[in-house]
Amino acid sequence: MTYRPTLSDVAKMAGVSVATASRALSNPDLVAESTRTAVRDAANSCGYQINLVARSLRKQRTNSILVLIPEIDNQFYPTIIKGLEQRAHNLGYSMILGLTSNNLLRENSYLEIVNSRRADGMIVLDGGLDNLIERGIKFNVPTVQVLECLGGESLPTVRIDDRQVAALVVEHLVGLGHRRIAHISGSSNSLVATERIAGFQHAMAAAGCHVHSELIVNGGYTHDGGAAAMLRLLDMNEPPTAVFCANDASAMGAIRACRTRGLRVPQDVSIVGVDDIDEAATNDPPLTTIHQPRYEIGVMAMDLLAGLIETSNWKQKPVLVPINLIERGSTAPPRH
Amino acid sequence: MTYRPTLSDVAKMAGVSVATASRALSNPDLVAESTRTAVRDAANSCGYQINLVARSLRKQRTNSILVLIPEIDNQFYPTIIKGLEQRAHNLGYSMILGLTSNNLLRENSYLEIVNSRRADGMIVLDGGLDNLIERGIKFNVPTVQVLECLGGESLPTVRIDDRQVAALVVEHLVGLGHRRIAHISGSSNSLVATERIAGFQHAMAAAGCHVHSELIVNGGYTHDGGAAAMLRLLDMNEPPTAVFCANDASAMGAIRACRTRGLRVPQDVSIVGVDDIDEAATNDPPLTTIHQPRYEIGVMAMDLLAGLIETSNWKQKPVLVPINLIERGSTAPPRH
DNA sequence: AAAACGCACGTTTACGATCACAGAAAATTG
DNA sequence: CAATTTTCTGTGATCGTAAACGTGCGTTTT
Numbered sequence: 180m181t182y183r184p185t186l187s188d189v190a191k192m193a194g195v196s197v198a199t200a201s202r203a204l205s206n207p208d209l210v211a212e213s214t215r216t217a218v219r220d221a222a223n224s225c226g227y228q229i230n231l232v233a234r235s236l237r238k239q240r241t242n243s244i245l246v247l248i249p250e251i252d253n254q255f256y257p258t259i260i261k262g263l264e265q266r267a268h269n270l271g272y273s274m275i276l277g278l279t280s281n282n283l284l285r286e287n288s289y290l291e292i293v294n295s296r297r298a299d300g301m302i303v304l305d306g307g308l309d310n311l312i313e314r315g316i317k318f319n320v321p322t323v324q325v326l327e328c329l330g331g332e333s334l335p336t337v338r339i340d341d342r343q344v345a346a347l348v349v350e351h352l353v354g355l356g357h358r359r360i361a362h363i364s365g366s367s368n369s370l371v372a373t374e375r376i377a378g379f380q381h382a383m384a385a386a387g388c389h390v391h392s393e394l395i396v397n398g399g400y401t402h403d404g405g406a407a408a409m410l411r412l413l414d415m416n417e418p419p420t421a422v423f424c425a426n427d428a429s430a431m432g433a434i435r436a437c438r439t440r441g442l443r444v445p446q447d448v449s450i451v452g453v454d455d456i457d458e459a460a461t462n463d464p465p466l467t468t469i470h471q472p473r474y475e476i477g478v479m480a481m482d483l484l485a486g487l488i489e490t491s492n493w494k495q496k497p498v499l500v501p502i503n504l505i506e507r508g509s510t511a512p513p514r515h
Numbered sequence: 516m517t518y519r520p521t522l523s524d525v526a527k528m529a530g531v532s533v534a535t536a537s538r539a540l541s542n543p544d545l546v547a548e549s550t551r552t553a554v555r556d557a558a559n560s561c562g563y564q565i566n567l568v569a570r571s572l573r574k575q576r577t578n579s580i581l582v583l584i585p586e587i588d589n590q591f592y593p594t595i596i597k598g599l600e601q602r603a604h605n606l607g608y609s610m611i612l613g614l615t616s617n618n619l620l621r622e623n624s625y626l627e628i629v630n631s632r633r634a635d636g637m638i639v640l641d642g643g644l645d646n647l648i649e650r651g652i653k654f655n656v657p658t659v660q661v662l663e664c665l666g667g668e669s670l671p672t673v674r675i676d677d678r679q680v681a682a683l684v685v686e687h688l689v690g691l692g693h694r695r696i697a698h699i700s701g702s703s704n705s706l707v708a709t710e711r712i713a714g715f716q717h718a719m720a721a722a723g724c725h726v727h728s729e730l731i732v733n734g735g736y737t738h739d740g741g742a743a744a745m746l747r748l749l750d751m752n753e754p755p756t757a758v759f760c761a762n763d764a765s766a767m768g769a770i771r772a773c774r775t776r777g778l779r780v781p782q783d784v785s786i787v788g789v790d791d792i793d794e795a796a797t798n799d800p801p802l803t804t805i806h807q808p809r810y811e812i813g814v815m816a817m818d819l820l821a822g823l824i825e826t827s828n829w830k831q832k833p834v835l836v837p838i839n840l841i842e843r844g845s846t847a848p849p850r851h
Numbered sequence: 852a853a854a855a856c857g858c859a860c861g862t863t864t865a866c867g868a869t870c871a872c873a874g875a876a877a878a879t880t881g
Numbered sequence: 882c883a884a885t886t887t888t889c890t891g892t893g894a895t896c897g898t899a900a901a902c903g904t905g906c907g908t909t910t911t
Contacts (some may be wrong), residue, residue: 185897196861201899211859231631232571233897236866241568243611251597252793258587264587264614268621274580276612281599285604292609295567298580397707402797431797438799457588458794461738461767463774486517521867531889537869547889569867572896632897 184225192221204229216405243273244484245292245301249281254428254456256304259325261304262477270485272299279305293320299392300488302480306370312414321487325480328497329370335487337480341371344469347504348451350422351467353386354510357449360388361419361428363398363408372400375425375453380408394419398429405429409436420448420513427459427468434464434509445511455505464508476500520561528557540565554783579609580820581628581637585617590764591793591809592640598813599638604714606821607637615641629656636824638816642706657823661816663831665706670793670834671823673816677707680805683716684759684787685838687803692848693785696724697755699734699744699765708736711761711789730755734765741765745772756784763788763795763804770800771843781847791841801843812836 190200195214203210203218210218221227235241246263248256260276267274275298277289286305293301300320306327324336342429345362352360364377366373376395383390393415398408405424409432412418424430430452434444444464452459455470481497487493526536531550539554541721546554557563572575584592598611613625613632622641629637635657642663660672678786681698688696698715701708711817712731719726730749734744741760745768748754760766765786770780780786780800788795791806815834823829 187897197898198862198900199860202860205899209859214859228630228632230572230897231628231633232568232577233866234899235568236566236868237897237899239866251600252593254590254793257593260612261587261614263611268613268624273611273613273633275609276596276600277604277609278597288604291564292567294564296564297567297609435797435799449797457590461771463771463799522869523867533867534869534892538890541869545889550890566867569896570869572898573867573869575896795898 180265184227185230186227188225189218189227192225193217198503215380232455239296241297241299243275243298244481244488245275245277245289245298247277247279247286247289247303247305249279249305253279254458255454256290259477262474263481264477266478266481270481272481272485281305298483300388300460302484309385321484321491323480323484323487325476327369327371327397332497335483335493337476337483338497339471339476339500339502341374342378342381344453345375345423346382347469347502348453349379349382349386349388351422351504351506351510352423352449352451353388355510357421358388359394359417359419359421360390361394361396361412361422362390363396363405363412363422363424363433365398365400365425365429367397372425379423389437398425398432400426400429402428402432402435405432406436407432409433410440410442413437413440413442421510422448422450424450424452425456426455427466430466430468430509431458431462434462434466434469445509447514449510449513451504451510459505460507462509466511467507468505470505472500472504521565521566522563523685524561525554525557525563526562528610529553575632575635578607579611579634579636580624580817580824581611581613581634583613583615583622583625583637583639583641585615587614587640590794591762591790594809595640598810599817600813602814602817602821606817608817609820617641636819636820639672642765655829657820659816659820659823662814663705663707671819671829673697673812673819673836674833675807675812675836675838677710678714678717680789680838681711681759681836682718683805684789685715685718685724687840687842687846688757688759688785688787689724691757691785691846693757694724695730695753695755695757696726697730697732697748698726698742699732699748699758699769700761701734701736701761701765701799703733708761715759734768736762736765738764738768738771741768742772743768745769746776749773749776749778754784756848758784758786760786760788763790763802766796766802766804767798770798770802781845783850785846785849787840787846795841796843798845800845803846804841804842806836806839806841808836 186200187197190197193200195218199210199214200218203215206356207215244267264274275292279286292298300322304325306324306329322334324334326338328336328338364376380390389474396408396411398405422433424433432449433450437444437448442448452466452468455468459466459468522536523533524531529536531554534547535550536554539551580603582650596800600610614623618782628634636658638661639658640661642660642665660670662674664672664674700712716726726844732744732747734741760769766786769786773784778784788802788804791804795802795804
């Protein structure tokens with residue numbers, strides 16, 4: 180195909196004006212049956228395809244949204260992306276994906292996309308970018324924050340209750356009889372990590388367990404970081420009998436570390452993760468973890484944004500997504 | 516901010532024509548120093564942001580490309596996506612991500628995006644969509660196929676040599692002393708799967724090993740499928756001493772199946788995977804596998820597409836990406 | 852029968868930038 | 882200093898669609 184017919188070509192062929200051709204194709208009910216079919220036939224016979232760029236310019240709407248993710252090869256984000264994408268598709272939006280790598284330069288260049296009207300709004304899973312979000316607000320770009328919300332809740336937000344995460348874990352472990360429980364935390368510049376730490380301390384206190392500060396070590400959310408942190412815990416005079424890890428990757432690292440010291444999970448040490456990534460179920464032992472409904476989180480975030488774009492108002496409350504603990508094979512009562 | 520200044524506002528402020536303002540911002544060297552700074556100052560002072568939609572309409576270029584992926588929560592694709600995205604970003608393109616789920620309806624709706632000029636080209640990792648690709652060709656949309664190439668190589672293509680995959684695996688296992696080797700294959704409607712089967716048979720024949728047809732079973736590329744396939748192999752009168760699995764997920768499933776039968780890997784059975792997903796290295800035992808440079812594959816595909824968009828010609832040869840076998844802990848000489 | 856209404860459609864312009872063309876101003880040359 | 886080139890800038894057309902607005906005509910209302 181060499182020449183791309185435009186709407187005016189179609190109109191000419193059908194013997195109507197451009198306006199009528201436009202209406203016949205986009206708002207069929209505004210047009211008489213006969214002209215409607217005439218226009219449609221003309222469009223089909225010449226292989227007409229609407230030019231969405233032109234429509235966007237005229238309507239001041241691109242029907243695409245920008246999604247900013249810190250990293251994608253992380254086991255955690257892909258399912259959220261899936262939820263976002265499928266919902267976007269159902270709502271008639273395309274998804275532009277930006278990987279920020281927590282890199283300020285990249286973030287700024289992605290901002291260009293929304294500021295220059297190439298996207299109608301954005302979803303940010305990278306709460307570290309508070310400055311980005313501020314600028315987003317400044318330009319009145321509809322924005323939804325997901326999970327990591329460093330910008331506070333001045334923006335529409337979909338997240339889980341990270342204190343509840345810790346509470347559920349502590350409740351489970353204390354219920355099994357553990358008293359000496361450690362926490363392998365996430366990166367300290369993350370609000371999620373600090374909330375989980377606070378929640379852990381609070382829940383432990385509520386259960387009447389003392390938490391020595393040595394029992395909270397940073398695992399940086401990674402497999403290797405979790406393993407290193409676990410080794411430090413095992414080197415203590417009185418090691419913990421159970422460990423609450425801030426995510427599944429560090430939990431698996433912790434399990435690996437136990438093994439290198441000849442300890443069995445869960446017989447000698449209980450380990451709990453957070454996220455419930457796919458690998459958690461197939462891991463050996465299967466990981467007891469906090470399930471986050473990642474797909475649904477994506478769907479809800481996209482719904483929220485779409486509403487925001489269309490009505491530009493929102494109820495000032497963050498959407499809190501329910502979570503639950505999934506008991507698998509990595510936790511058991513402590514030995515005596 | 517309530518009003519968005521346009522180029523004509525900037526021009527008015529700077530006391531020049533719109534054309535000059537456009538040149539000053541987009542082609543600064545075509546304009547006198549003094550007017551250049553005048554225009555820039557005006558743009559800055561009123562917070563001007565270019566409208567990329569308008570530019571796209573005029574230039575008939577969107578600077579965005581469509582990437583079609585069958586599924587994203589698959590451990591395999593995210594790293595490719597990362598390569599694609601980062602390269603796209605460096606080249607000045609945005610990436611629109613479409614998840615097809617191998618669903619014909621979705622595929623067609625994504626085609627709309629390129630046909631309606633919202634993207635300058637597309638990258639297809641979902642070779643199952645031969646009809647899609649055909650239409651892509653029909654509309655002269657620059658397209659690059661990656662890995663799974665059901666449409667043949669009439670299109671620009673970036674892939675690995677799947678027969679070589681099988682050859683490397685067989686060479687490794689035969690080198691260890693194995694003679695009775697099985698293959699847990701991928702879904703039969705995939706060209707990649709059939710090529711690996713053919714390569715397996717060829718390499719085995721070349722090594723002087725007979726391959727009974729029972730020794731090739733379908734594992735559907737999944738963990739559970741791999742486990743089920745392995746159980747079938749272990750139920751044979753004379754089970755294989757080594758298994759070549761079509762991907763890492765099915766290899767891990769196979770290992771799990773061995774364990775449920777009380778067999779140890781690699782002492783009793785050797786297992787090889789393909790892909791080298793992150794989990795392969797942390798798996799217990801660490802998986803011997805064929806490494807695919809997924810990030811680089813993404814980068815190369817994006818480079819190829821960008822070239823295609825700009826020059827619209829290509830050397831008629833598929834880009835073959837080099838691969839190699841990584842020996843880890845899941846393979847060993849057979850017992851006697 | 853006159854007034855009021857509403858449907859279906861055409862005319863025209865807006866959307867916001869870029870580019871070809873041509874003219875004006877400045878710089879260079881002999 | 883006139884002639885020529887070079888540099889710079891404005892005019893107006895253009896990209897393809899949507900929508901505001903207006904028109905003609907048939908139908909209903911009193």
